Amino acid sequence: xxxxxxxxxxxxxxxxxxxxxxxxxxxxxxxxxxxxxxxxxxxxxxxxxxxxxxxxxxxxxxxxxxxxxxxxxxxxxxxxxxxxxxxxxxxxxxxxxxxxxxxxxxxxxxxxxxxxxxxxxxxxxxxxxxxxxxxxxxxxxxxxxxxxxxxxxxxxxxxxxxxxxxxxxxxxxxxxxxxxxxxxxxxxxxxxxxxxxxxxxxxxxxxxxxxxxxxxxxxxxxxxxxxxxxxxxxxxxxxxxxxxxxxxxxxxxxxxxxxxxxxxxxxxxxxxxxxxxxxxxxxxxxx
Amino acid sequence: xxxxxxxxxxxxxxxxxxxxxxxxxxxxxxxxxxxxxxxxxxxxxxxxxxxxxxxxxxxxxxxxxxxxxxxxxxxxxxxxxxxxxxxxxxxxxxxxxxxxxxxxxxxxxxxxxxxxxxxxxxxxxxxxxxxxxxxxxxxxxxxxxxxx
Numbered sequence: 001x002x003x004x005x006x007x008x009x010x011x012x013x014x015x016x017x018x019x020x021x022x023x024x025x026x027x028x029x030x031x032x033x034x035x036x037x038x039x040x041x042x043x044x045x046x047x048x049x050x051x052x053x054x055x056x057x058x059x060x061x062x063x064x065x066x067x068x069x070x071x072x073x074x075x076x077x078x079x080x081x082x083x084x085x086x087x088x089x090x091x092x093x094x095x096x097x098x099x100x101x102x103x104x105x106x107x108x109x110x111x112x113x114x115x116x117x118x119x120x121x122x123x124x125x126x127x128x129x130x131x132x133x134x135x136x137x138x139x140x141x142x143x144x145x146x147x148x149x150x151x152x153x154x155x156x157x158x159x160x161x162x163x164x165x166x167x168x169x170x171x172x173x174x175x176x177x178x179x180x181x182x183x184x185x186x187x188x189x190x191x192x193x194x195x196x197x198x199x200x201x202x203x204x205x206x207x208x209x210x211x212x213x214x215x216x217x218x219x220x221x222x223x224x225x226x227x228x229x230x231x232x233x234x235x236x237x238x239x240x241x242x243x244x245x246x247x248x249x250x251x252x253x254x255x256x257x258x259x260x261x262x263x264x265x266x267x268x269x270x271x272x273x274x275x276x277x278x279x280x281x282x283x284x285x286x287x
Numbered sequence: 288x289x290x291x292x293x294x295x296x297x298x299x300x301x302x303x304x305x306x307x308x309x310x311x312x313x314x315x316x317x318x319x320x321x322x323x324x325x326x327x328x329x330x331x332x333x334x335x336x337x338x339x340x341x342x343x344x345x346x347x348x349x350x351x352x353x354x355x356x357x358x359x360x361x362x363x364x365x366x367x368x369x370x371x372x373x374x375x376x377x378x379x380x381x382x383x384x385x386x387x388x389x390x391x392x393x394x395x396x397x398x399x400x401x402x403x404x405x406x407x408x409x410x411x412x413x414x415x416x417x418x419x420x421x422x423x424x425x426x427x428x429x430x431x432x433x434x435x
Contacts, residue, residue, distance in 0.1 A: 065413070066411075067411045067412055067413045067414065068412065068414075069414060069417070070413060070414075070417055072422065074424075090424055092422050092424060094421075094422050096417070096419070111421060111422065113421075113422070113424075115424050115425075117426045119426060122428065122429055123426055123427065123428055123429060124426070124427055124428075124429045125424060125425070125426055125427075126424070126425055126426075126427050127422070127423070127424045128422060128423040128424070129413075129416075129422050130413065130416040130417045130418065130420060130422070131418070131420025131421050131422060131423050132420065132423055133418050133420055134416075134418055136415050136416055137416060138413060138416045143429055169411065170411050171411040172411075173411030173413070
């Protein structure tokens with residue numbers, strides 16, 4: 001009987017620890033990003049628009065800029081890697097009206113580029129949508145800061161994201177949107193040869209970043225492309241390439257499945273590839 | 288059956304083709320019965336539209352309708368029960384008294400009302416920044432960038 005009571009006591013003591021794995025640390029502070037579009041003319045600086053995005057670590061945001069001839073979407077994925085450092089992955093897509101064809105159809109010049117930064121809280125990201133050069137320059141400055149507000153509200157719920165527009169751009173030409181989805185996932189992959197398991201591997205992967213995994217004779221490069229809220233289970237979209245002995249046997253294969261459910265792919269020659277994707281330990285769905 | 292030149296023939300009839308294209312379309316017209324028929328149809332349609340545009344407006348109906356036996360509204364009689372009439376008179380009197388009393392100013396009405404004129408947001412035009420260069424993104428020390 002004494003043993004049973006002890007076990008019950010130990011379990012009771014462990015409960016808060018187990019619960020803390022499911023919720024973010026109560027002392028964790030939110031991160032704030034100040035996004036300012038600044039027009040520079042020589043020495044003079046004029047703020048064209050300004051917004052604040054605030055949310056828990058892992059908050060992502062997009063900046064859109066458009067006028068009659070130019071359109072830019074800048075997508076920022078952020079992660080707090082150490083208490084003093086953020087990892088920011090940026091992707092820029094621009095489209096510029098180049099002219100018109102003989103048949104009077106618009107011709108566009110499109111460009112896509114990606115950059116990854118380790119960013120301290122005393123640093124900032126500077127984005128020049130139109131590049132450098134000339135006296136007139138438009139630049140977008142993204143400055144991170146720790147907020148005074150903690151991630152959790154007093155009731156223990158994750159506080160929602162907040163966007164404050166401090167100055168709106170003329171005609172709404174520059175806009176900001178923010179979202180929070182899980183970034184870290186645990187991938188489990190298994191390879192079967194005519195129904196017999198020949199290799200199994202697990203790895204952690206980041207959203208929108210290719211993860212290379214060696215699975216027996218196969219070399220895999222898998223990316224979790226997207227996370228979508230859904231009922232009864234959230235969904236993940238993946239894509240992957242697979243090669244064997246230097247020969248590509250799958251390129252750009254893709255799929256969508258519920259979190260934790262299995263995805264099967266027949267690779268030919270009796271080979272079957274099975275994936276399942278879960279949230280990485282410590283990652284929260286953030287509902 | 289259709290001919291791929293039929294659209295060109297429509298533009299030729301409307302005088303929208305460049306001289307070189309017009310010459311090519313006319314040469315095609317000489318060789319294609321379908322397009323000749325299409326040209327005739329377009330010309331007939333245009334003539335109909337021009338005829339409709341130039342036709343005078345129909346005369347407005349000025350003649351009043353006759354034969355109505357109902358009296359004009361200002362000569363009609365309305366019968367009302369006495370209590371209803373009394374209620375209406377009391378309501379009218381109350382409205383009259385209310386409109387004569389000066390309205391009480393609200394507490395926050397010290398400042399005169401101001402007309403707010405909303406200017407439409409100016410159209411965004413960033414073309415003065417655009418020299419055709421590629422977008423650029425980099426990391427900077429905050430103070431360094433702010434001092435620039």
